[in-house]
Each structure stands twice: as C-alpha cells, then as structure tokens.
Amino acid sequence: MSSLLIKNARYLGDSVDLLVVDGKVQSLSASINAPADAEIVDAAGKILFPSLIDVHTHLREPGYEWKETVATGLSSAAHGGFGAILCMANTDPVNDDAAVTEQILESARRSWPNGPRVHPIGAATVGLKGEELTRMSELKDAGCVAISNDGRPVGNTEIFRRMLEYAADLDLIVIDHCEDPYLAAKSHMNEGATSGVLGVKGQPDVAETIQASRSILLADYLGVPVHIAHVSAKRTVDIIAWGKSRGVKVTAETTPHYLTLDDTAVNGYNTLAKVNPPLRTPADVAAMREAVKTGVIDMLATDHAPHAAHEKETPFDEAPNGFTGMDLALTITYGLVREGVLTEADLIRLWATEPARVFNLPVNTFEPGAPADFFLFDPELEWQVTPETLYSKSHNTPWLGKSLKGRVSAHWIGGVKIV
Ligand code: DOR
Ligand code: ZN
Numbered sequence: 001m002s003s004l005l006i007k008n009a010r011y012l013g014d015s016v017d018l019l020v021v022d023g024k025v026q027s028l029s030a031s032i033n034a035p036a037d038a039e040i041v042d043a044a045g046k047i048l049f050p051s052l053i054d055v056h057t058h059l060r061e062p063g064y065e066w067k068e069t070v071a072t073g074l075s076s077a078a079h080g081g082f083g084a085i086l087c088m089a090n091t092d093p094v095n096d097d098a099a100v101t102e103q104i105l106e107s108a109r110r111s112w113p114n115g116p117r118v119h120p121i122g123a124a125t126v127g128l129k130g131e132e133l134t135r136m137s138e139l140k141d142a143g144c145v146a147i148s149n150d151g152r153p154v155g156n157t158e159i160f161r162r163m164l165e166y167a168a169d170l171d172l173i174v175i176d177h178c179e180d181p182y183l184a185a186k187s188h189m190n191e192g193a194t195s196g197v198l199g200v201k202g203q204p205d206v207a208e209t210i211q212a213s214r215s216i217l218l219a220d221y222l223g224v225p226v227h228i229a230h231v232s233a234k235r236t237v238d239i240i241a242w243g244k245s246r247g248v249k250v251t252a253e254t255t256p257h258y259l260t261l262d263d264t265a266v267n268g269y270n271t272l273a274k275v276n277p278p279l280r281t282p283a284d285v286a287a288m289r290e291a292v293k294t295g296v297i298d299m300l301a302t303d304h305a306p307h308a309a310h311e312k313e314t315p316f317d318e319a320p321n322g323f324t325g326m327d328l329a330l331t332i333t334y335g336l337v338r339e340g341v342l343t344e345a346d347l348i349r350l351w352a353t354e355p356a357r358v359f360n361l362p363v364n365t366f367e368p369g370a371p372a373d374f375f376l377f378d379p380e381l382e383w384q385v386t387p388e389t390l391y392s393k394s395h396n397t398p399w400l401g402k403s404l405k406g407r408v409s410a411h412w413i414g415g416v417k418i419v
Helices: 070-080 098-111 136-142 157-169 193-198 206-222 234-246 256-260 282-294 329-338 344-359
Strands: 003-011 014-021 024-029 039-042 047-050 052-057 082-087 117-123 146-148 173-176 226-228 250-254 374-384 403-413
Touching: 003 374, 047 344, 052 070, 052 329, 052 344, 070 082, 070 098, 070 403, 098 117, 098 136, 117 136, 157 173, 157 206, 173 206, 206 226, 206 234, 206 250, 234 250, 234 282, 250 282, 256 282, 256 329, 282 344, 329 344, 329 374, 329 403
Parallel strands: 003 039, 003 047, 052 082, 082 117, 117 146, 146 173, 173 226, 226 250
Antiparallel strands: 003 014, 014 024, 047 374, 374 403
C-alpha cells in the first residue's frame, strides 16, 4: 500500500488536505493525520485541481513531427494540468484507419506510460476528404472515442447526415468543425472592420453559424448528439441556445483565445494571431464569456495546433492557422477568475467534469475511490512565455513574449507524480 498526503492546499477557497492511497482518492478534508508510511507534500499557497481534460488537440504524429510529437504534446499536456486529451485526425497519414490509432496509442504508452492519457478521435471521412465514411467501428475498437472531420469541414450535407447516424449507432459523438466551405473559401481572418483596413480577405462569422445550424437541425431530425467544436461567434452561441431550448442533444466547446482576444490582435499582419475559426470582435468575446458562464457552451478545449516558427514567419496569407495551447490554457483562463468572469468551480466544470460527462471519460471528483488525477497550481508564479518555458515543440501563440501569472507546479496521475 502506498500513500501520499497533500497538506494545506487551497480547494474552492478552503484549506484542505488530500490523502491518496494506491492511486485513488481516500479522503479530502480540512485536516488529515498522516498515515505512518505516507509521503507528505506541503502545498501551502497552491491551488488543488482535478486533472483537466482537453477534448480538442492536434498532436501532429504521424507525419508532422517537426511541429509536435505525441511525446512533446503530452509533455505540454502534463505541464498544463491535462490528465487526458483527445487528439484530432488530421495527421499524415490521416487517422482514418485503426493502424494509425494504434500507432498514436503506442507512442503515448512508450513516452508517458503513467499518463497523461491520449484518446484519439477518428476521421469521419477517408483522408478527411468529405467523400466516403470511414470504418468507424474499427476505429472505435482500436480506441477512438469520437469522430470528426476537424480542419476539413464537411460540405456535403448528405454525407454529414450519414456520419451522424453511423456514429450515433456506435455511441460515438461527432465533433463538428463548423465552417461553410464556400463562405469561408480563401479567407485568412474575421470579416469586419479590421480585415477591411488590413486588406485581408475575411471569413464572415455566419460561415460558422450556418454549419452549426445544419448540425443542430440534423441532430434534431435524427435524434442524435452532436458536439460543436471551437465556437467563436455570438451568432453561433445563439443558435446553440436555441437547439438546447428545443431539447436537441447539442454540446459545444470554446477555447481560451475566443474568451480573451479579438481580431485586432491580427493588426500588423501578426501571423501568431492567425487561427481558424478566426478571432472575432469584442462583442463575440463578451458573448463567449456569458455562454461559458451560463452553460450554453458546455466546456473549454484548447484546439492546440502547433506549427513551427518558420511556418509562421511568412506573409500573412501563407501562414498556417493555429495556436499551441496546452501550456497556456489554465494560466489564461485562471486570468478570467482574477477578472471575476469565472470562478474556480467554473474552471473545474468547464475543463474537467463536463468534458468527462460528454465524452464518457473518468474524472477525479475528489470523492473516495476517484482516480487520484490532480495537480497543484501556483497562482502567484510569474513567468514569461518563451520557447524555453513552453513544453510544446512549437511556440506559435499570440502570448509569445508576454509575462503571465500562475502555472502548474506539480501533477499526479493515478497517484504517480508525472511532473
Ligand atoms: O487553427 C486551426 N488549426 N484550425 C483548424 O481547423 C486546424 C488546426 C490545425 O490543424 O492546425
Ligand atoms: Zn482543431
């Protein structure tokens, strides 16, 4: 029997001790006497969190290992407080085949045997081409926990309908990257005042809303669930709220960047602020904050999308979309707690319990018997975002060079210290 006692941590505003025995939570209370053999960790000044779940990451292996590997992605996850992550299928080869799923899982087992855990998301269509459905049951048997065409939105509504039906039969949720491919064609940022001034072709926010509406209407018609990825626009929040009010089984995520940045971050043709869906307007940011508070948006996810420095150091129109995200996610969203927008309980709901509920994954509730997946967050630690302080292989974030406050200081999964 091995036991671990975390002393004097802060949990939802109270000072607590946490006793872990054999990888499981034994008790959480104001004061616990140490068992004879216990390892004791003094956590004074640190905040205790259950390990977070990131339902939207891109790990780049196989095929794009210069951007990220499963090993470096999991390092970023471990240091960001994530105990489990879901990874998208836009690798090379695409994860449209059980052999690719198994390769990802094997890389994870080899590099981080004690976790964080990886749960691959299978491609919805072969090669993500949007033409032919994948063999979803084989993907599920190999370990995929959801289905998505993320990065390559599905234009054909008939194929999208079949995708929803087959996935639902297998109890797999479809995660929809909502973007009308015609309205969004060749766009590089949000369509609005800033794109007008910069002379960059913009993507109207309604490109997202139209596809989200399609998903919600089909989910309603078929009586199946659908999960809307990385919501960026107020209009989309409104249509999700409508779906929920009708009883449609629609869930949704947004990211730290849509809660904190608007399209003026692109000024100066800043490729580090180029992401898809694009950063929108201050009114959209306000709507996202409201939606995570009320639960119209169920959860947070990073859309961790690493790209190498040389790939972002190009003319704006040529740069790839995306931000590396897992190192920064909790620090950025803890900033919203400081601002009074969210509470620590909201963060636990949005980053852990709701992702676990929707994607049917284990989560640490700190009830006796729960998996001892948890970390300590030092809210006072000041750090600068540099290539050296990020564990992801890539450093493509609009926060690069900025000074931030708060970071994970230690992380345990199943009672084993991983960082
Ligand atoms: O910004 C993005 N990056 N959006 C996507 O849809 C794909 C992702 C990537 O894979 O880089
Ligand atoms: Zn994505």
